[in-house]
Amino acid sequence: MITALDTDEKVDSRMEAVPCEAAQKRNKKGYIQAISWPEAQPGKLFVTNKRIIFECSQPDYNHSIIHTEVIEAEGENKGWLGPGSLMLLPFETIDTTGMPLMRGERIGYLLDKGNEISNILNQNYYKGTAEKRREKWKEKRAKKHEKLLEYDEAANIYKELGMDDDTIRVRKLKAEQGSVKVTQKVVHGDEVTKTEIKDSVLNRSNVGGGTSKAEQLREAKSLFEEGLIDDDEFKQMKKEILEK
Numbered sequence: 001m002i003t004a005l006d007t008d009e010k011v012d013s014r015m016e017a018v019p020c021e022a023a024q025k026r027n028k029k030g031y032i033q034a035i036s037w038p039e040a041q042p043g044k045l046f047v048t049n050k051r052i053i054f055e056c057s058q059p060d061y062n063h064s065i066i067h068t069e070v071i072e073a074e075g076e077n078k079g080w081l082g083p084g085s086l087m088l089l090p091f092e093t094i095d096t097t098g099m100p101l102m103r104g105e106r107i108g109y110l111l112d113k114g115n116e117i118s119n120i121l122n123q124n125y126y127k128g129t130a131e132k133r134r135e136k137w138k139e140k141r142a143k144k145h146e147k148l149l150e151y152d153e154a155a156n157i158y159k160e161l162g163m164d165d166d167t168i169r170v171r172k173l174k175a176e177q178g179s180v181k182v183t184q185k186v187v188h189g190d191e192v193t194k195t196e197i198k199d200s201v202l203n204r205s206n207v208g209g210g211t212s213k214a215e216q217l218r219e220a221k222s223l224f225e226e227g228l229i230d231d232d233e234f235k236q237m238k239k240e241i242l243e244k
Contacts, residue, residue, distance in 0.1 A: 021111075067125045070126060077115045142154045
């Protein structure tokens with residue numbers, strides 16, 4: 001075995017160096033792409049507590065699939081009508097070690113005891129209903145978006161999963177990301193400070209056709225929710241608007 005394993009990763013002795021043929025390869029863009037069975041490349045399959053690894057003499061065919069990225073396995077043993085096979089059904093997309101799987105592709109191997117191996121995989125590594133595992137997979141994707149500071153994407157997934165606390169938390173992080181303590185933004189080359197923003201809201205009633213107190217309060221609240229002013233500043237603005 002040439003693939004380096006993590007310190008806490010171990011090969012399952014029941015599925016070590018299993019002779020097989022892989023029906024997918026890595027294309028020029030780095031994606032694992034399905035190929036026709038006649039083009040399948042002979043090699044060996046290793047299953048660890050974290051992933052499935054395929055190795056052969058052709059580097060373009062070598063790949064690994066993380067268990068958490070697979071919904072379930074299907075397999076057939078070798079018989080009179082043809083060779084055995086093992087099929088892995090991935091989630092909507094797979095982000096493997098540098099080699100994401102193309103959407104909608106299945107991962108296939110030709111081997112003698114496909115049914116036996118698929119049963120071991122489903123019983124030991126792909127437990128739970130497909131829906132529950134899909135939810136866990138989506139949560140993992142949300143955490144990855146959050147780590148990359150992609151807060152909108154993370155919040156959308158958390159909301160879809162009904163994780164309200166995480167949705168609120170990430171939205172607050174998004175607001176903090178967009179706010180600046182001293183200077184809010186640059187407009188037409190001029191710096192607009194928080195003081196100028198507050199003054200703009202408070203002084204609109206002095207302009208012809210000015211806004212109502214209710215509208216000013218709504219704008220002040222919006223500034224607070226977006227993280228452009230803090231709680232004390234919001235209370236002060238509210239007080240000044242109501243005392244007008």
